[in-house]
Amino acid sequence: MEPSSNVSSTHASTSATPSTTPPSGTISSAVSDAGDQSKLKILLGILKRFVGVSDIASVRFSLPSQLLEPVPNLEYWNYLDRPETFISIGDSNDELERFLGVLRFWFTKDLKFVKGKPCKPYNSTLGEFFRCSWDVEASLPPVSASRPASRSSAKSKAASTATTPAPTPTNKAPIRVSFLTEQTSHHPPVSAFYIDCPEKGISARGYDQISAKFTGTSIRVTPGEHNLGIFINLHNRGDECYRLTHPAASLGGILRGSLNLYVEDVCYVTCPKTKLKVILQYLGDSWLGKAKHRVEGVVYEYNGEEDGITRLKDVPSKAIRAKIEGSWMNQLYYILPGSTEKILLIDLDPLLPANKICPPLEVMLPNESRKMWQAVSEAIHAKDYARATQLKCEIEDRQREKAAARTAENIDWKPRFFEAPSLSAGQPSLSKDGELVLKGLHSGNYALKPSDVTGA
Structure with a gap:
């Protein structure tokens, strides 16, 4: 099973994607307002067949169509719910x-999780x-790291509840951010992605893969062994690189018939060039009260290649920068050293x-997500x-038949838009065709020759 979405697929060239899943991916059911109990049953x-199975994400099974949301997994999984923050x-x-x-x-990349409901x-x-x-028509101002001047308690209180600064119009043509993803492996299911914005000199890449286990009461989802996080590169800052790792997440409430998503884990963001690191601790909520979806973190300077610190309490106070x-569902704040004032980072x-802007259906290739699943969605x-x-079964059967034929002929599968994956590195490289696709997306030229080989 793949990371999930709760959005319905539309077939216009531009579509919104309000949907939801945990930061590391999800294995969850599509539960509509009508018939929730029946679908959950x-x-x-x-x-129940998978209680005790170490990783149900690697097991070959197919959900009936009434439990699915009519959207391709690759369309959903893009991390750019608010591209202006990127x-x-x-x-x-x-x-x-x-x-x-x-x-x-980081806190806006999966806004679909906050605004929607779990589904598959x-x-x-x-x-x-x-x-x-x-196409981003307005940009956000930098997050200020200047320590605020001393203020009265009333002003401090007002500052702590301030709203996110309004985006500033670019006063020129919109800035284009482009995204390409391809399923590079089926067993285990792994997809490679690349995000690119040449005008701002920023890109991101990584592999998406999840591991999941059903405990009998909930589904716990963790990053798969090849999912080493999101790697962001600032090309205009001397190739300054940031690695963002995903926390584990759980889907509960299956037995009660009311699905809920919660995160109780630690994740990290690290920049080797500046030696800055953050430990983000997602906190569990009491089952007696309303979930607050709390998160706490410390940004600090570290020494050496890797400091080995994994807990907030172990961070030296003199190294703390913020x-x-x-709440990762509402407002996030930061506090600078020497101050007790909470400054709004983002209000969700x-x-x-x-x-998003997609190619028209008539120019899409048969193995392009919307085209491939169009009839199923309809x-x-x-x-x-x-x-x-x-x-759906016809697509799945065709994939199995082609896989069996490749095995019989001793042919290894090779992705088209990414180099044959070096999964241990966690950072996929574009092939020549991949570079061509991104160049076409930047210019609005969607022409692309059909794939010589398809997996389904």
Whole structure:
């Protein structure tokens, strides 16, 4: 099973994607307002077969179409719900302000998780790919790392509840951010992605893979062995690189018939060049009270290649550059040394996932996500689940048949848009075709020759 989404797939060239899953991915069921209990009962019956299985994400099984959300997995999985936070990371000349900009991006990258409900998209097929862009018309100012002057308690209180600064119009043509992802492996299911914004000199890449275990009451999802995080590169800052690792997440409430998502884990952001690191501790909420989805963190300077610190309490006080606190569902704040004032990092409440720009259906290739799953999506939207299941099974059977033929001929699968993956590195490299796709996305030229080989 793949990372999930709760958005419905549309077939216009531009579509919004308000949806939800945990920061590390999710294995969850598509649960609509009508028929929730029935769908959860079906899901529970399926999941009971996997109690004790170490990784249900690696098991070959297929969910019935009525439990799926009509959206391709690769379309959903892009980390750019608010692309303006991404392109603003490298704007400041101050290293701490850039680091805080990375954290502002971190808390908005999966806004779909905050605004939607848990659900399950289509499993990606081998060689399936998705491409899109965003045109950003306004940028965010850098996150200020200047220590605030002494203020009255009233002013401090006002500052702590301030709203996120409004984006500033660019006063020129929109800034384009482009995204390409491809399913590079099917067993285990792994996809490579690349995000690029040449105008701002920033890119990001990584592999998406999850591992999941059903405990009997909840599903715990962790990054797979090849998922080493998101790697952001600031090309205009001497190739300053940031590694962002994913925390584990859990989907509970299956037995009660009311799904809920919670995160109780630690993750890290590290910049080897500036020697800045943050430990983010996602805190568990009491089952007696309303979930607050709290997170605490410390940004600090470290020495050497790797300091080995994994707990907030072990960070030397003299090394601290900022503290982070708040709710990853609402508002996040930072506090600078020598001050007790909470300064707003990002307010998620007024934000929604940004619209994406996709090639028109008529120019998409057969193994492009929307084109591949178009008929299945149409059947699900029409609530013709028998037809949707039939069409989905045809795609899955075709993938199995082609895999068996390659095995019989001793042919190894090679991705088209990424170099044959060096998964241990965690940072995929674009192939010549991949570079061509991104160049076309930047210019709006979507012409692309059909793939010589497809996985389904």
